[in-house]
Amino acid sequence: MQPDQAKAVESILNNSAAACKRLNEFTAKVFRTRGGRIGSGMGGRFARVSPQIKEYFIGRASDVAILRDALHIARGSSFVEAGKCPDKCKSKACSHVGEPLNSNGNRERITGPETRRTKKASYQANFGGLVRMLKCDSPKARKIFREVCKKNDTVWNFASFIHRNLPAEEVNQYLKSDWIKVAEKLGLREIPTKQSDLVENVRATGGRYRAVLRSLA
Numbered sequence: 001m002q003p004d005q006a007k008a009v010e011s012i013l014n015n016s017a018a019a020c021k022r023l024n025e026f027t028a029k030v031f032r033t034r035g036g037r038i039g040s041g042m043g044g045r046f047a048r049v050s051p052q053i054k055e056y057f058i059g060r061a062s063d064v065a066i067l068r069d070a071l072h073i074a075r076g077s078s079f080v081e082a083g084k085c086p087d088k089c090k091s092k093a094c095s096h097v098g099e100p101l102n103s104n105g106n107r108e109r110i111t112g113p114e115t116r117r118t119k120k121a122s123y124q125a126n127f128g129g130l131v132r133m134l135k136c137d138s139p140k141a142r143k144i145f146r147e148v149c150k151k152n153d154t155v156w157n158f159a160s161f162i163h164r165n166l167p168a169e170e171v172n173q174y175l176k177s178d179w180i181k182v183a184e185k186l187g188l189r190e191i192p193t194k195q196s197d198l199v200e201n202v203r204a205t206g207g208r209y210r211a212v213l214r215s216l217a
């Protein structure tokens with residue numbers, strides 16, 4: 001990292017909490033949306049709704065992209081290679097090298113080879129969707145996810161950030177047998193057969209269950 005980049009990163013890290021706080025104060029003040037009556041006959045109580053930032057994630061996008069790209073390949077998808085553009089562009093004129101294609105060879109972004117634009121969707125933006133890109137639907141993808149998470153703190157922190165805020169994604173990220181392993185490692189006496197109970201018991205032990213998830217082979 002260049003010294004000026006490091007300085008910028010430091011500045012962003014140092015000021016983010018204050019920036020979020022100010023933004024929250026601002027939205028609370030400005031967006032006094034009346035969200036409707038709560039219940040009925042409650043003496044006309046109204047909910048005041050305003051969006052508030054509860055948590056944020058700051059980390060190197062290039063680290064997260066390592067996982068995104070590896071999982072993209074694990075899904076049977078690909079990237080346009082130099083000299084192999086589906087548009088048959090002449091090498092020098094091709095601006096599509098590196099564009100993601102899904103497992104059917106179709107575009108995953110608003111940019112990409114024209115001949116691979118699907119008729120159904122005029123706008124493609126699946127590639128890199130923050131939540132979608134973590135989804136693993138095969139043993140191969142799960143293995144990659146775990147390997148990258150183990151090695152890379154930024155990726156792990158990113159995955160944890162998503163999972164803290166979308167707990168259902170965390171449940172789906174791991175197999176039931178994984179949750180059982182975690183429960184055993186945490187020394188839970190009772191291992192419920194129902195997955196939702198199992199996960200609930202694991203989570204009830206506190207935040208350290210995530211470190212055990214990260215350690216899974």
Ligand SMILES: [Zn+2]
Nearest residue numbers: 085089094096
């Ligand atoms: Zn091309």
